[in-house]
Each structure stands twice: as C-alpha cells, then as structure tokens.
Amino acid sequence: MKTIKxxxxxxxxxxxxxxxxxxxxxxxxxxxxxxxQTWVLQKYLRNGVNETSLLYIKNxxxxxxxxxxxxxxxxxxxxxxxxxxxTWKCDKDQNKLNISGVGxxxxxxxxxxxxxxxxxxxxxxxxxxxxxxxNGSDRHEFHLTKK
Numbered sequence: 001m002k003t004i005k006x007x008x009x010x011x012x013x014x015x016x017x018x019x020x021x022x023x024x025x026x027x028x029x030x031x032x033x034x035x036x037q038t039w040v041l042q043k044y045l046r047n048g049v050n051e052t053s054l055l056y057i058k059n060x061x062x063x064x065x066x067x068x069x070x071x072x073x074x075x076x077x078x079x080x081x082x083x084x085x086x087t088w089k090c091d092k093d094q095n096k097l098n099i100s101g102v103g104x105x106x107x108x109x110x111x112x113x114x115x116x117x118x119x120x121x122x123x124x125x126x127x128x129x130x131x132x133x134x135n136g137s138d139r140h141e142f143h144l145t146k147k
Contacts, residue, residue, distance in 0.1 A: 031124070032090055035097075038063040039129050039144035046111055047139050054108045062144065064088055070099060077106060095121045097131070107140070114140055 041060035044052045056077035063071045070088040075081055086101025097119040104115035116133035122141070123130040132141040 035064045038147040040147050043143035045141040
C-alpha cells in the first residue's frame with residue numbers, strides 16, 4: 001500500500017512538472033493575447049547599462065492591436081509629439097516580432113538614431129513586455145509595462 005501511494009505521488013509530481021515545463025516556451029514568447037494592448041516604456045538599457053535617464057524621448061508608448069496594426073507615440077527631444085503607424089507579426093518559433101512601416105527614432109546623444117525591423121522578445125506576460133534589438137554594434141533593450 002505504501003509503495004502504491006509513493007508511486008502515485010511520483011507520477012503526479014512528474015505530470016505536474018511536465019505540465020509546467022511544457023509551458024516554458026509559450027511563457028518566453030508570451031501569449032500573443034498579452035501583447036495586444038498599450039505598453040509604456042519604463043526602462044531603457046544600451047549594452048546592458050541602464051540609460052533611461054539619458055533618453056531624448058518621453059512618454060513612449062507602443063500599441064499592438066488584434067488586427068496586426070502597430071502604433072507608437074512619444075515626445076521627441078524638441079518636445080514635438082510623434083505618432084507612427086505600422087504593422088506587426090509574431091514569429092513564435094524565434095521569439096521575435098517583425099515591425100514594419102515605422103521609421104527610426106533619435107533616442108540618446110550616445111546611441112543617436114536607432115531603428116529595427118525585429119524585436120527579440122525577452123519577456124511577455126499580462127503586465128510586462130521586454131524586448132531587445134541590435135542596431136550597429138549596440139544592443140537596445142526596452143522594458144515596457146501595461147498602460
């Protein structure tokens with residue numbers, strides 16, 4: 001009887017572990033339904049260094065809609081409000097977003113103007129969306145939170 005209880009416990013523990021480990025890939029890319037909302041920039045890192053305080057841009061937001069449309073708004077270094085519209089497409093196998101239809105952004109004095117067509121997803125859940133892209137030799141990482 002003890003052996004059956006012990007075996008049952010191991011089987012249930014194994015199924016429980018398998019269930020959560022099988023969700024890991026989806027957790028890394030995140031559920032696409034989590035992406036479809038407006039996100040606000042909280043932190044910017046260049047090559048792993050927090051340079052949020054050096055940003056020219058203010059009030060940076062990205063909105064992803066269910067129809068694969070993408071928009072971003074921000075205030076540039078001259079205090080002009082900028083708004084751009086484009087499209088997005090997710091490549092879940094590669095944990096990437098393909099962004100098209102938007103231009104480059106002058107981001108900091110050191111980084112200059114940056115742009116990318118691909119965002120590599122680091123984290124995507126109900127409240128946080130982190131991604132990075134490489135521009136030139138620099139890695140630019142954005143940490144956004146749900147608006």
